[in-house]
Amino acid sequence: MGYLSRMTQWKAKMSLPDDASPLDTSSKATLKLGLFSYPVLQAADILVHGATHVPVGHDQAQHLEFARECAGSFNHIYGDVLVQPETIISPAKRVMSLTDPSSKMSKSAENPKSRILLTDPRQVIFKKIKSALTDSTEGVTYEPDKRLGVSNLVEIMYHLQSEEGRFSHQEIAEECRGLSMRVFKEQVAELIDLRLEPIRERYHELMGEDNGKSLARVADFGAMNASASAEATMEKVRNVIGL
Known part of the structure; x- marks a missing residue:
């Protein structure tokens, strides 16, 4: 919770000051679970498939550090099981909005x-x-x-x-x-x-x-491969923690 509450992108999305706590009920902003837990789900996707290198935009670099932190903490307790991914930053770190060049170009923008x-x-x-x-x-x-x-x-x-x-x-x-x-x-x-x-x-x-x-067939084939890749990692995880 502490690590997630210090995430720059989360505070920016919620318009919170740098020293704000996610549990501060006096704030006008309220905790949005989907936004708050996004880095956890992203880390799970990366770690369960043993990704070694992950290309991301500049604003996602901190999330990759969180994934590395999760893998490092787990490996410290249970041994060398999870892969700590390396971050690949695109040369085009950020493309700005055409209507508001002070903001990042986004597919979710209203305009x-x-x-x-x-x-x-x-x-x-x-x-x-x-x-x-x-x-x-x-x-x-x-x-x-x-x-x-x-x-x-x-x-x-x-x-x-x-x-x-x-x-x-x-x-x-x-x-x-x-x-x-x-x-x-x-x-x-x-x-x-x-x-x-x-x-x-x-x-x-x-x-x-x-x-x-044809795309549906590709998606089904990809889902099968993803399931097999995830199960291989989860089998290692279950074995080392005794499940």
């Missing part, structure tokens, strides 16, 4: 224009990027502390181009400096659509096969 979905068609991507919040300053610059919206679009371009290894954030901004905001946004949208097109096409291809029955 659908705040995010780009992998399945968004080309015209929707262009429409969302066109309406993305920027500012009235002329030219494109990369200044995350001052120009959140513009810098977010530069970040998106950087991560979609970085595999080519030709640009940095500043180089992209410098290359686009003389563009109007309209033309710059069109270039961002064009690049996003280029990268998402094969994903989008594959999605529709899969969804169109046997009305999704």
Whole structure:
């Protein structure tokens, strides 16, 4: 309880001060079990399958530390049974909202224009990027502390181009400096659509096969494998604790 109550993401979601206790009934916020126990369920999923490396966003790194803590505490008592997973952080630590660049882009945000979905068609991507919040300053610059919206679009371009290894954030901004905001946004949208097109096409291809029955077969096969993987770990756990 103590460890979970100090979780940064939990306090942020509940709008609690850093020194708040989850059991403080004087607070306007009330304990939400689903939100509070999420790191426990996440740790269980990771540990039961013996995951060695887990790719997560920057905001999930603390949850991975909790999973490592759980494995370490268990192993300290019962021996080397559970695997302590290593955290893999994506280079794109955080993509910000298109409508509120001070907040993270989220699929649960109320405004659908705040995010780009992998399945968004080309015209929707262009429409969302066109309406993305920027500012009235002329030219494109990369200044995350001052120009959140513009810098977010530069970040998106950087991560979609970085595999080519030709640009940095500043180089992209410098290359686009003389563009109007309209033309710059069109270039961002064009690049996003280029990268998402094969994903989008594959999605529709899969969804169109046997009305999704092929996906159901894959899911059933995956469930069987997951069940076997989990049972192998649980057998070790039951043996060492004497059940």
